[in-house]
Amino acid sequence: MSTWVVQLLVVVIFALACGALALAGAGLYLYGRIHQQAFCGLLVGLFFVTNRLLPLTFGGEMLFLAALLIWAFALYRMGHTLLAALLLALATLTR
Numbered sequence: 001m002s003t004w005v006v007q008l009l010v011v012v013i014f015a016l017a018c019g020a021l022a023l024a025g026a027g028l029y030l031y032g033r034i035h036q037q038a039f040c041g042l043l044v045g046l047f048f049v050t051n052r053l054l055p056l057t058f059g060g061e062m063l064f065l066a067a068l069l070i071w072a073f074a075l076y077r078m079g080h081t082l083l084a085a086l087l088l089a090l091a092t093l094t095r
Helices: 003-034 038-049 062-077 081-094
Strands: none
Touching: 003 038, 003 062, 062 081
């Protein structure tokens, strides 16, 4: 494999991990807001995103899996059970 392909893969994987991290933080905030605890949801989302150990998982599937699970819980609590079931099925396939 040439070096530009490897560099491109690294950039894509890093972008996916950053996106999953941002979506997980937003999902935690939304979950707290659903339960009338917006400030607690904001704190949990910020603590999750700023955790110093999370960059160690970049390149793996755990951030993507966590984002899928968090959004499935939030969608279930909002009453969107079909979307929640689809995200949980995707999380099962991811793992």
